[in-house]
Amino acid sequence: xxxxxxxxxxxxxxxxxxxxxxxxxxxxxxxxxxxxxxxxxxxxxxxxxxxxxxxxxxxxxxxxxxxxxxxxxxxxxxxxxxxxxxxxxxxxxxxxxxxxxxxxxxxxxxxxxxxxxxxxxxxxxxxxxxxxxxxxxxxxxxxxxxxxxxxxxxxxxxxxxxxxxxxxxxxxxxxxxxxxxxxxxxxxxxxxxxxxxxxxxxxxxxxxxxxxxxxxxxxxxxxxxxxxxxxxxxxxxxxxxxxxxxxxxxxxxxxxxxxxxxxxxxxxxxxxxxxxxxxxxxxxxxxxxxxxxxxxxxxxxxxxxxxxxxxxxxxxxxxxxxxxxxxxxxxxxxxxxxxxxxxxxxxxxxxxxxxxxxxxxxxxxxxxxxxxxxxxxxxxxxxxxxxxxxxxxxxxxxxxxxxxxxxxxxxxxxxxxxxxxxxxxxxxxxxxxxxxxxxxxxxxxxxxxxxxxxxxxxxxxxxxxxxxxxxxxxxxxxxxxxxxxxxxxxxxxxxxxxxxxxxxxxxxxxxxxxxxxxxx
Numbered sequence: 001x002x003x004x005x006x007x008x009x010x011x012x013x014x015x016x017x018x019x020x021x022x023x024x025x026x027x028x029x030x031x032x033x034x035x036x037x038x039x040x041x042x043x044x045x046x047x048x049x050x051x052x053x054x055x056x057x058x059x060x061x062x063x064x065x066x067x068x069x070x071x072x073x074x075x076x077x078x079x080x081x082x083x084x085x086x087x088x089x090x091x092x093x094x095x096x097x098x099x100x101x102x103x104x105x106x107x108x109x110x111x112x113x114x115x116x117x118x119x120x121x122x123x124x125x126x127x128x129x130x131x132x133x134x135x136x137x138x139x140x141x142x143x144x145x146x147x148x149x150x151x152x153x154x155x156x157x158x159x160x161x162x163x164x165x166x167x168x169x170x171x172x173x174x175x176x177x178x179x180x181x182x183x184x185x186x187x188x189x190x191x192x193x194x195x196x197x198x199x200x201x202x203x204x205x206x207x208x209x210x211x212x213x214x215x216x217x218x219x220x221x222x223x224x225x226x227x228x229x230x231x232x233x234x235x236x237x238x239x240x241x242x243x244x245x246x247x248x249x250x251x252x253x254x255x256x257x258x259x260x261x262x263x264x265x266x267x268x269x270x271x272x273x274x275x276x277x278x279x280x281x282x283x284x285x286x287x288x289x290x291x292x293x294x295x296x297x298x299x300x301x302x303x304x305x306x307x308x309x310x311x312x313x314x315x316x317x318x319x320x321x322x323x324x325x326x327x328x329x330x331x332x333x334x335x336x337x338x339x340x341x342x343x344x345x346x347x348x349x350x351x352x353x354x355x356x357x358x359x360x361x362x363x364x365x366x367x368x369x370x371x372x373x374x375x376x377x378x379x380x381x382x383x384x385x386x387x388x389x390x391x392x393x394x395x396x397x398x399x400x401x402x403x404x405x406x407x408x409x410x411x412x413x414x415x416x417x418x419x420x421x422x423x424x425x426x427x428x429x430x431x432x433x434x435x436x437x438x439x440x441x442x443x444x445x446x447x448x449x450x451x452x453x454x455x456x457x458x459x460x461x462x463x464x465x466x467x468x469x470x471x472x473x474x475x476x477x478x479x480x481x482x483x484x485x486x487x488x489x490x491x492x493x494x495x496x497x498x499x500x501x502x503x504x505x506x507x508x509x510x511x512x513x514x515x516x517x518x519x520x
Contacts, residue, residue, distance in 0.1 A: 002100050005187040008180075010049040015056050017097060017131045024131070025096040025188070026124075027059035030180035031173065033090035034146060039264050040153055042165040043092060043176040059093030060086040061122035062147045063272045074407065077423065079125045089150065089268045094143040094177050095123060097130035100189020108445045109190045111178055111220070112142040113210075115201030115227075115409070118170060118285045119148040132417035136442040139190045143177030145170045149275030150268075152284040154241060155248030157260040167244060167287045171209050175292070178210070178219055196222040196445040198312075200412060204228025205286070205297075208235055211307050212300040213292050222448060224312040224441065226411060227319060230373025231298040231380065232498060236508040237285070238296065244287040251278050301377065302502050304384045310448045312441070313377060314392035314473065315370035319408035323366040324351070332361055343497050350490050364490070372494045375487075376502065378466045379495060389466045390450055391473040393483070396433055400424045414476070415441055429478050436460050436480050 001023050004013045014025035031043035038044060061067075064087070067080035100107055112128060114121045123142035130140030145151060151170030159166040182192045197220045199207040204225040210216055211223045229235050239247070255274055257263045263271075275284065286293060300306050326332035332351060336344035351365040374391060381389045394411040398404050400423075413419050417438040419426045439460060440450035450463050461481055463474045475483035487495075501507045 002098055002103065002189060004052070005103065007184045007187055009046050010053060011051070012053045012055050014096070017134070019131055019135060022097055022099050022131050022134045025055040025098075026057055027093045028053070028055050028096065029059075029092060030094050030143070030177050031092040034092060034150075034169070034173075035089045035268075037264065039089065039150070040155075040158055040169060040260070042162065042169060042172045046092075058095060058124035059144060060088035060091050061124065062091040062144060063087060063089055063150050063268050064116075064120045064122075064147050065272075065276060067120070067122075074402075074404065075409070078409070079127050079422075081126075085122070085124070091144050091146065092173055092176075094141055094180065095130070096185075096188055097134040097140045098188040098190070099134045099137060100139070103187055103189055105189040106186075106191040106194070107137060107139050107189050108194045108442075109139045109141060109181060109185050109192075109196070110442070110445045111181055111195060111197045112140065113145075113174055113197065113199030113203040113206045114142070115199060115203040116147065117283075118152060118202045118206075119279070119283075121147070121202070126421045127412045127416055127418050129416060129418050129421065132438055133442055136438065138442045138445050139185065139188055141177075141181050141185070143174060145173035145177070148284045149251070149271060149278070152244075152287065153248055153251070154244035154287055154289075155252065155260060156245050158248070159241065159245060161260070164291045166241065166289060168289050168292050171206060171286065171292055174206055174210060175213075175216065175219075178216075182219060193221070194445075195220040196224065198224035198226070198441075199228070200226035201228070201409060202234075202285075205234060208297045208301075209286060209293055211309055211311075212295075212297040212305070213307075214294065214305075215292060217307055220309065222310045222444065224444065225314075226415070227315045227370055227408060228313075229320075229370050230313070230315075231301060231376040231502060232369055232373035232507070234285075235298045235373070236296050238288050238293070238508075240288045241290060247282045251275075251282070254278055296508050298502060298507070299505055302380050304386060306386070308386040310388040310444075311381070312390045312392065312444055312450065313374050314394060314411075315368065315374055316406040316408060316411055317368065317371075317393055317395035318405040320369045321366055322369050324362050326358055326362055329358065329361075332358065332365070336365075340497060343493075346493055346497075350493060353489075367490055367494060372491065372498065375471075375491065375495050376498055378471055379499070382466065382468045382471065388448065390444070390463055391466045391471075392463075392476055393473045394476045396430065396476060396478050398424065399426060399430075411437075411476070414438070433476060433478065433480065437476060440480075 014023040017024045029046040068083040133140040154167035205228045324335040336347045351361040355361045395406040414434040414437045417434045443452045444450040
């Protein structure tokens with residue numbers, strides 16, 4: 001087994017995972033600590049170390065709210081269970097799980113980008129254990145990156161200091177981590193020419209950022225986007241650099257500092273807390289900066305300017321549901337006018353069809369925003385034929401006294417096949433589904449096709465590519481099965497409506513507004 005390898009900065013030693021056929025390397029620096037004068041600068045090269053770096057434990061999580069303190073947040077019970085997890089600005093480390101016995105095996109590589117709204121989250125969350133993926137002959141790498149005000153501040157002084165890398169430091173960190181993998185993964189038995197990046201929620205949005213950036217051509221071969229929103233917001237919520245700079249100037253006033261130098265001298269905890277207070281008027285996140293993100297990812301995709309990599313894309317069924325929530329017909333009509341303008345009557349006719357009450361109308365008019373965003377992406381991909389896409393929706397029975405349904409992020413336990421770490425009373429059908437999902441994900445990373453055999457040699461349910469003839473998802477319910485149901489009248493209306501808006505570039509909006517709640 002590869003327990004000790006040499007990377008560009010020195011020798012690193014890992015430990016056997018629970019399965020001793022897998023070696024885990026945790027907390028490997030891929031960039032210099034972004035502290036002091038390096039705060040709010042793009043990631044710089046890591047320094048060489050002497051001797052052997054014992055990569056036995058995860059590095060600190062990025063500066064953020066202390067995890068696990070909000071009892072009303074579902075994720076506090078789900079996986080943010082340790083308020084004492086180490087936290088530091090010095091957070092640019094990554095983790096590797098490899099099954100390789102030698103450095104010349106050229107195994108496929110998956111690079112994980114965690115979610116958390118670009119304001120929270122960390123790669124050491126328990127559901128992200130890479131061992132089950134590695135057992136399938138794939139190297140799993142998880143990377144950390146700067147968050148919130150540390151990762152996404154913009155300010156005129158920063159632009160003057162470095163016009164081409166003035167903000168989006170968290171996304172630059174992600175890119176630097178993938179580039180480190182490209183340069184070093186062969187030492188762990190990996191193939192630098194067979195890299196799949198994947199992420200969920202803000203990590204899915206970050207994956208979209210990376211696969212639409214012209215600076216990344218050739219850096220990776222495939223991508224998997226869990227619940228990234230597709231071609232609808234949040235992928236269209238980002239401010240321009242000028243807008244973000246104005247917010248940065250307001251933030252400096254809020255801090256009581258007059259210069260970038262003074263802001264860099266502030267303590268990390270103070271800056272974190274003040275940055276959190278400031279989110280009442282501005283949400284830290286991606287900025288259309290003209291370099292790494294030259295345009296909104298959705299417009300880059302719809303205009304065929306993305307990298308054209310093969311994709312898995314999907315969403316859970318019970319996330320980000322848009323509903324009129326009207327109490328009267330007048331309220332429903334107002335909702336329709338506000339949301340769909342001249343197309344309001346089309347939407348209202350769907351709401352009213354076979355409806356006997358306002359409750360029926362609300363139900364008829366409700367939809368999953370992420371599903372519509374993904375259908376748009378699928379239809380555009382079919383039209384342009386730039387790459388293969390496999391689409392999924394996720395809706396198994398999720399057990400527990402809270403009866404949560406397939407909530408946002410619930411698919412993570414399954415894709416990583418880490419159900420045994422969860423408190424929920426999963427049973428055999430859940431473990432079967434998780435095994436299949438992890439198989440699909442790793443098969444895709446190996447060859448670009450998710451299909452293949454289960455552990456006992458029997459073929460898994462066929463997952464067909466999203467095409468013009470068959471624009472269908474695989475449905476991960478209690479079992480995996482292609483869902484060839486006709487698209488609903490509401491879905492057809494929404495895809496048509498938003499497609500026209502996208503083609504006219506009429507959907508983007510600044511995020512100079514109160515933060516959205518509930519997004520993990």
